[in-house]
Amino acid sequence: EAGVAQSPRYKIIEKRQSVAFWCNPISGHATLYWYQQILGQGPKLLIQFQNNGVVDDSQLPKDRFSAERLKGVDSTLKIQPAKLEDSAVYLCASSSGTSSFPGAQYFGPGTRLTVL
């Protein structure tokens, strides 16, 4: 079974530029999550989708961050405009209600964003 796919793996941009990240979850996983992981910290949830609907975006800085999951499968996360403090690894995860480990989330390799 293929894991969570993310692209690009690395991105370097200047502040005030825009950037977008893509995620394809594990096949059949209805729930998709975007996390931000700042160096030296654990992942922090940005947004959670159930199929193509948003379940929780309370921690998403909506003035600059947006995310969509139009067909209930893959998802994009966008930052516009980027700030220096957005430098982090952006992780995508997915989960399934029928998993062998209920509640467990499975992570992609992440996109490392550097804002100069």
Place this chain on the structure above:
Amino acid sequence: GQQLNQSPQSMFIQEGEDVSMNCTSSSIFNTWLWYKQDPGEGPVLLIALYKAGELTSNGRLTAQFGITRKDSFLNISASIPSDVGIYFCAGLKTNFGNEKLTFGTGTRLTIIP
């Protein structure tokens, strides 16, 4: 947002030693998960715990769900070089069918040659 407290923050051990780390929270969780993250990769699930007091093993790894539901610990026996990495605990809460995972601050494990 909340992050769970993990200790120690970092550990320097020799190959073959046993390792113990723990995770504490001010609030109760329904499920505890332990993940390992290698450099440049996403966290990988190691162990899942679903019941207060539960003790679960996965090879050389053993984890326990605290009786108070506010803590968990992870033990690694006879450490080997591939155990190097950052270990994260994560607590899961379910509210009206919405599952939310809160991560700990991480424990970095280094093996001294």
